[in-house]
Amino acid sequence: xxxxxxxxxxxxxxxxxxxxxxxxxxxxxxxxxxxxxxxxxxxxxxxxxxxxxxxxxxxxxxxxxxxxxxxxxxxxxxxxxxxxxxxxxxxxxxxxxxxxxxxxxxxxxxxxxxxxxxxxxxxxxxxxxxxxxxxxxxxxxxxxxxxxxxxxxxxxxxxxxxxxxxxxxxxxxxxxxxxxxxxxxxxxxxxxxxxxxxxxxxxxxxxxxxxxxxxxxxxxxxxxxxxxxxxxxxxxxxxxxxxxxxxxxxxxxxx
Amino acid sequence: xxxxxxxxxxxxxxxxxxxxxxxxxxxxxxxxxxxxxxxxxxxxxxxxxxxxxxxxxxxxxxxxxxxxxxxxxxxxxxxxxxxxxxxxxxxxxxxxxxxxxxxxxxxxxxxxxxxxxxxxxxxxxxxxxxxxxxxxxxxxxxxxxxxxxxxxxxxxxxxxxxxxxxxxxxxxxxxxxxxxxxxxxxxxxxxxxxxxxxxxxxxxxxxxxxxxxxxxxxxxxxxxxxxxxxxxxxxxxxx
Numbered sequence: 220x221x222x223x224x225x226x227x228x229x230x231x232x233x234x235x236x237x238x239x240x241x242x243x244x245x246x247x248x249x250x251x252x253x254x255x256x257x258x259x260x261x262x263x264x265x266x267x268x269x270x271x272x273x274x275x276x277x278x279x280x281x282x283x284x285x286x287x288x289x290x291x292x293x294x295x296x297x298x299x300x301x302x303x304x305x306x307x308x309x310x311x312x313x314x315x316x317x318x319x320x321x322x323x324x325x326x327x328x329x330x331x332x333x334x335x336x337x338x339x340x341x342x343x344x345x346x347x348x349x350x351x352x353x354x355x356x357x358x359x360x361x362x363x364x365x366x367x368x369x370x371x372x373x374x375x376x377x378x379x380x381x382x383x384x385x386x387x388x389x390x391x392x393x394x395x396x397x398x399x400x401x402x403x404x405x406x407x408x409x410x411x412x413x414x415x416x417x418x419x420x421x422x423x424x425x426x427x428x429x430x431x432x433x434x435x436x437x438x439x440x441x442x443x444x445x446x447x448x449x450x451x452x453x454x455x456x457x458x459x460x461x462x463x464x465x466x467x468x469x470x471x472x473x474x
Numbered sequence: 475x476x477x478x479x480x481x482x483x484x485x486x487x488x489x490x491x492x493x494x495x496x497x498x499x500x501x502x503x504x505x506x507x508x509x510x511x512x513x514x515x516x517x518x519x520x521x522x523x524x525x526x527x528x529x530x531x532x533x534x535x536x537x538x539x540x541x542x543x544x545x546x547x548x549x550x551x552x553x554x555x556x557x558x559x560x561x562x563x564x565x566x567x568x569x570x571x572x573x574x575x576x577x578x579x580x581x582x583x584x585x586x587x588x589x590x591x592x593x594x595x596x597x598x599x600x601x602x603x604x605x606x607x608x609x610x611x612x613x614x615x616x617x618x619x620x621x622x623x624x625x626x627x628x629x630x631x632x633x634x635x636x637x638x639x640x641x642x643x644x645x646x647x648x649x650x651x652x653x654x655x656x657x658x659x660x661x662x663x664x665x666x667x668x669x670x671x672x673x674x675x676x677x678x679x680x681x682x683x684x685x686x687x688x689x690x691x692x693x694x695x696x697x698x699x700x701x702x703x704x705x706x707x708x709x710x711x712x713x
Contacts, residue, residue, distance in 0.1 A: 227584045231575045232564070239566035242607075311558040312579055313538045466540035469533075470488055 225318055233325040240326075251330045252337070258285040262402040276433070279345050283428050284401035286338045290331035291367055291421055292392055298323035298371040299388045303378045306472030316468055317461045320375040324367060335360075342432050350435030359427045359438060362446050366420045369453030376460050379472045400425050420446040477511035478552055478631060478662060479535055484508045484544035485686070486530055504530040506686035507544070512631065512664065517657050519677030519694055520666045521701045527686040528666045532556055532633045535664060555581045555629035559620030559640060565609040569600055572608055573623045580627040590626040597652075598622035599645070614641045621649050625656070632656065632663040670698045 241248050259281045266272045266281070298320035302309070305319045343349065378384050399421040405413060416422050423446050427438035486505040505527045512518055512535065522528050533539050536556045537548060548554070562579040563572045573594045577587035595604045598618040608616060617640040640649055657663050657676045667673050673680060673694060680697040682689045690697050 224578055224581075224583055228575070228578050231571075231578065231584075232562075235564035235567050235571070235575065239564060242566050308562045308579075310533065310538065311556055311561045312581075313536060314579065466537070469539055 225315060228314070229318055229321050229325060232322045233329065236322060236326045237329060248333075251334060255282070255285040255289045255334060258289070258401075266402055276345075279342060279347065279433060280404075280429065281402060282338055282341060283432055284399075284425050286331075286334050287363065287425055287428050288396060288399060288401050288421065289334065290327060290363065291370075292396065293327040293330065294324050294367045295371045295374065295392060296388060297327055298375045299378055300385060301375050302468065303382065303385075303472060306379070306469065309469050309472070315461070316376070316465055317372065317458075320372055323375075324364075324371060328364065339432070347433055347435070350431075352431045352435050352437050355427070355431055355438055358443070359424060359431065362420075362443055362450065363424050365450035365454065366424065366446060369450040369457065372454065372457035373460060376457065376464060376468070379468050395419070395421065398422065404429070417442055417445075420449055476514050478514050478549050479512040479554075480545070480547040481508050481510055481534070482545040482547075484534065484541040484546050486527075486534060486539065487542045504686055505534070505541070508683065508686070508688055509544075510681050510688065510691055512662065514662055515660055516678045517663045517665060517676055519673040519680040519698070520664060520683065521668075521670075521673060521680055521698065522683040523705075526683045528683065529635060531683065532635055532664065532666060535631070536633055552631060553581055553629040554631040554633060555627055556633040556635065557624050557627075559624060560616055561620075563608060563616075563620070566607050568607055569598070569604040569611070569619050570595075572619065573626075576620065576623045577627055580624060581629050582627045586628075587623075587626065594619070594622045594626055597625065597648075614645075617641050618645055621645075625652055628661075630662065632661060633666075634663065635666045636668065670702050674698050 240250075244250055246253070259278065262281045262285065263277060267277055301319035301323050302316050308314075309316070309319075339349075374384070374388060398416070399419055400416070405416055405422075405426060408416060423439075423442045427443060430436050430438045484505060485503055485507060488502045488504055490500050490502070508527075508531065520528050520531060530539075533556070534541060534546060535548075536554050538556075540546065558580065560572075560576065563576055567575065570591060573591060574584060574587045577590065578584055582590075598604070598615075598621070600615060600619060603611065603615060604619075608619065611619070621640050634653065640646065654676065657665065665673065665677060677694040679692065680694045680701075681691045682697050682701050690700060
């Protein structure tokens with residue numbers, strides 16, 4: 220019964236977050252679209268103008284990378300402070316602490332779905348029609364959600380104890396973005412480094428999206444299985460952490 | 475009467491955070507040794523000076539934090555709510571939407587809150603503002619909405635921390651009366667107040683705490699009058 224109430228709180232707060240984001244900014248929902256477009260523009264300039272690479276298919280290639288990265292990045296940044304920021308509320312009422320990051324995760328997931336539909340339309344309009352490999356998309360998306368949970372849940376739990384880590388989240392995400400293959404494909408890096416490249420779950424996921432959307436081929440199942448295993452282990456660890464801190468973390472939030 | 479909550483030599487410690495330049499970590503025991511039972515159907519008063527540990531004790535009873543030592547036994551599935559005004563409200567949501575959200579956060583189900591909306595609108599006297607986002611509200615309107623919402627939540631144990639009146643004079647009287655009615659209804663409640671008259675009027679028993687320890691526990695009038703005598707003397711604050 221309580222879990223139904225918590226789920227309703229998550230849904231209601233998510234709705235409130237989305238509503239407030241749209242109302243408090245002059246451009247409202249347009250920002251959701253503009254952010255990955257800006258990133259695409261920056262990478263496009265880097266790739267085509269600075270590095271003199273081919274323009275053929277570059278925009279779609281980059282859009283797949285930036286839109287899917289945006290989901291991961293948005294959730295990680297958005298949920299990092301979620302427990303810390305809710306400190307004043309959590310001192311008065313009991314809520315399972317995992318509720319707070321889940322609100323941020325759901326809000327950004329909703330935004331991603333909106334962007335993803337636009338991305339699909341863009342792909343179709345630029346000569347990349349749907350194929351049988353589209354059947355793999357739900358699995359890739361579920362695995363990305365699992366990856367997001369596996370990273371953002373531990374960070375949100377750690378920040379009340381180590382508030383300095385707030386500054387570290389951006390510093391962690393920027394290099395991760397550069398090595399996730401958003402603006403390059405794995406074929407452009409030496410074979411000897413492929414094994415390290417694929418240790419990064421986001422690199423595997425971005426390549427899988429490109430396999431399906433741009434080439435119409437199935438993703439590499441072994442690498443996806445690795446992503447599934449990686450995220451499942453981290454999520455299980457995160458759940459244990461949340462169980463342990465549930466009735467103590469409030470004492471560590473000094474605000 | 476059956477105890478709903480049992481505290482046996484409960485202690486709770488706040489740890490100041492580590493810092494490279496801050497030296498070693500120091501502990502502050504907000505509660506050192508608290509022992510009492512909360513019985514079903516009683517209204518229990520808590521008295522104590524500022525900093526005695528009253529709010530921390532309410533957080534323990536509410537299940538928000540766990541003790542660092544001693545035993546705290548809360549009956550399974552017992553719903554305990556600290557009556558709080560507007561906690562978790564969202565400025566862009568309307569009064570109606572916030573009433574549902576706050577009610578759920580305080581422990582009620584969505585269905586219950588939806589059914590209570592007409593009563594909340596009427597009690598809060600917000601009129602058409604009930605449909606407006608709450609960033610358009612004055613602080614008094616905020617408090618009225620928060621109070622009317624909190625009043626609709628019906629937990630097994632109600633915890634009240636010094637909030638018998640909010641808003642303007644007429645709403646203060648109305649809200650104080652609503653709380654009194656609730657406390658007299660035979661539901662289990664814990665009331666923290668500095669007002670001796672309120673405590674003796676509403677409470678069956680009183681726990682008096684100082685420096686995180688129980689000084690006295692017993693019938694409300696006996697404990698409250700002893701407390702009042704001591705309050706006439708100056709306080710000594712120590713860590």
